[in-house]
Amino acid sequence: MEEFDWTSIPGALPILADGMLITLEITATAILIGILWGTVLALARLSGNRPLAWLAAAYVNLFRAVPLVMVILWFYLIVPTLLQRWFGVSQSSDIRMISALVAFALFESAYYAEIIRAGVQSVPKGQVDAAFALGMPYHLTMRLVVLPQAFRNMVPLLLTQAIILFQDTSLVYVIGLADFFGAAYKVGDRDGRLVELLLFAGAVYFILCFGASLLVWQLQKKYST
Amino acid sequence: MSYNWNWDIFLSPTPSGESTYLGWLLDGLQWTLTLSLGAWIMALVLGIGLGVLRTVPNRLLAGSAAAYVEVFRNVPLLVQLFIWYFVLPELLPTTLGDALKQTDPLAQQFFAALLCLGCFTAARVCEQVRAGIASLPRGQRNAGLALGLTLPQTYRYVLLPMALRLILPPLTSEFLNVFKNSAVASTIGLIELSRQSQQLVDYTAQAYEAFIAVTVLYVLINVLVMFGMRLLERRTRVPGYIGSK
Amino acid sequence: MKLPRLSPLVFGGVLLVGAVQVPADTLEKVKDAGSITLGHRESSIPFSYYDDQQRVIGYSQDIALRVVDAIKRELQLRDLQVRLNPVTSQNRIPLIQNGTVDLECGSTTNNTERQKQVGFSTTIFVVGTRLLTKKASGIQDFSDLAGKNVVTTAGTTSERLLRKLNEDKQLNMKIISAKDHGESFLTLETGRAAAFMMDDALLYGELAKAKRPGDWVVVGIPQSSEAYGCVLRKDDPAFKTLVDTTIAGLMTSGEAQKLYAKWFESPIPPKGLNLNFPLSAEMVELYRNPNDRALQ
Incomplete structure (x- = not known):
């Protein structure tokens, strides 16, 4: 068993x-x-327009079938060329960061779409009928009647998904981006203190995520009537 | 400069000549399946046990199961994996740790990933089981006990059979997650599917072919599992409950 | 029903075909963007690695910066922005190909196999592939590795050589492929592997950050000679000429020898250790006659 040596952490805090x-x-x-x-x-999937619903379903199912690690690697490969082709320049900022942002946004939206779809479906059909009976067009019905209620029902799930997402960002390790985990790993590797840095990173994630889930829990108690 | 598509690459032999690149992919597929199925079995056993503990009328037992869930749910999977692989052998007594590290590296990677995925998924299964048991009318437990069944018997013959049938749909999505999460094992060097895709890119420079092939394989696994679980769900649906979608 | 099912695929296909075109003229691209992206390594000591402030330093990095100076002069862009993008042995070539990285100077071997995919500059260094092991391990050469756990870095020429050696000589080694040299050394240092096969200069570099450098030794008859070059895109003659003349200029002017002394014969970060890696006959020859020939 090795002796712990935590001395490299204070200097690495910045x-x-x-x-x-x-x-x-x-x-x-x-x-x-x-x-x-x-x-x-979610709205596209629920809409009466069949090709649109198919497209949205294909998107959601594809992203939900593939591991996040693969999605991140895919986008690292594709995004730089796309940016150059479609937007000309783009060399002005960190490609890894942009590709990670795009990958996470597109990947997570597939998961959020499912949460939101379930939320919309949780609104009683009578509400929609009532809005239509009042003469409201589709987009107003959605915006003023269905979505506000749906989002209220979904808040705990959306927040829980956010905590999962926060943890999943550590996977940008595979493209060498120095997020919190990446930074901890690099410092540990550099100083030969990987064991300490990994335990430290684990503890920090735990405190943040556990704290956040306690908050979500409080919120849930307050809103569930 | 434009990209040269070359799908024949999968049939060409690897540099050391012992296999083709397709062979590499199939090896990777095998590891992905073995790891995921192994971790899933472990997660089911451990998760159901913990789920039961969370609902028993004993504060210490219920509390420790809850603590387990919080720890494994609130640390990123990647961090957990690195702790299993890099940290654990250093925490063991030196002789034991050293002996462990001398074993076949592939076995070390596999078991680290298996334990990691199994424990991680168990926390999620536990929560589903707890929710399933909690959703049953309280009368069921009381009726079981009133009939003279012991508490373990009540769980074994009354509560769990119902709860497990009710939570099959959410378990399906956890099952699918195991396959996706198994890709994280590539970071400690286990040669599963996504690791093989990276190695293929490295050896052949045919990045798109390699990634497309692996993506298709993951989608196939997903479709097959979903199909199988649908069948199971249909057969075990509890009459009188709305078949959840 | 058929059409909507197919359309995401068609859409994806168009996206992909569109995605894989990369401009071949790097100088043009750099001029348009006003910036250049250098690929660097994270733990190729002393070629390209982080110091304790997370700054990229090293012999190859110094050369890359000289090339950047030459580009600034050539394009008359005084405020050319330099972006640094860390690469690994596994992703450096795809990243050059897809345009993320414009020039990678690290520890990349120039060989004919890789020349099919990317271009190489004039050689910047010559190494031999050997083994790093504990003094107490008793390992003297590659034949002593039979049945043992051996680590190397994924995507390197050493990885290929080691696999081939294992097949040809039936050594029954268990090969571990780590992400980068730092992780390879960690695998060795924590006792997971009995030896680490890599380019000798890098092995001496890893020694520089060992907890007890005296415990380790580099052994074995070199399995191959390798010529390191900077990596650039294939078929880009204007850029290649500029890079080549810059590097050859460093060598013939004697500046390269000064860089050599700075990184291989003086104390270097992170621990202030001197690698004491004497100038080899191959290196003397290279500095006298700079060329871009692959040794394999």
């Missing part, structure tokens, strides 16, 4: 903090775009 910022940036972007694009996908 690097680890930078990593945490990247982790949070990916998480936030993926949540935001995931919910927006996921709503679009």
